[in-house]
Amino acid sequence: MSNRCATRAEGKFMAMLTGLTFGGTTWTPKFVEEIDQEKCIGCGRCFKICGHNVLVLKAMNEEGEFVEDEDDDEIEKKVMTIAHQENCIGCEACARICSKNCYTHSALNN
Numbered sequence: 001m002s003n004r005c006a007t008r009a010e011g012k013f014m015a016m017l018t019g020l021t022f023g024g025t026t027w028t029p030k031f032v033e034e035i036d037q038e039k040c041i042g043c044g045r046c047f048k049i050c051g052h053n054v055l056v057l058k059a060m061n062e063e064g065e066f067v068e069d070e071d072d073d074e075i076e077k078k079v080m081t082i083a084h085q086e087n088c089i090g091c092e093a094c095a096r097i098c099s100k101n102c103y104t105h106s107a108l109n110n
């Protein structure tokens, strides 16, 4: 169950998406916004914990560009990327498991 409640921010009223726990306590989902690819070591822990098909591990070359063909191109490192942000439920499990503090999340305001 979810609802939108009005909160006051910077002098304006903003609608914020909130949900309820099983016990009826309000909580605010924080959706994945960004992964810091400079800090990411490609360990894949966040990928394993996310059950919503949001994340994809991608290869990068020396120039920091994504490699399309991993068999042909030189790979410098692999980093996690947000492939399907629309599937995120805002649980923040990925941020909690990441030891490199790569994640930025934010609540949905509109």
Ligand code: SF4
Pocket (backbone or CB within 6 Å): 030, 031, 032, 049, 050, 051, 052, 054, 055, 087, 088, 089, 090, 091, 092, 093, 094, 095
């Ligand atoms: S917040 Fe939850 S659903 Fe969204 S990417 Fe992270 S683990 Fe997946």
Ligand code: SF4
Pocket (backbone or CB within 6 Å): 035, 039, 040, 041, 042, 043, 044, 045, 046, 047, 079, 080, 097, 098, 099, 100, 101, 102, 103
């Ligand atoms: S857990 Fe952190 S360091 Fe590991 S792949 Fe995910 S974002 Fe990168």
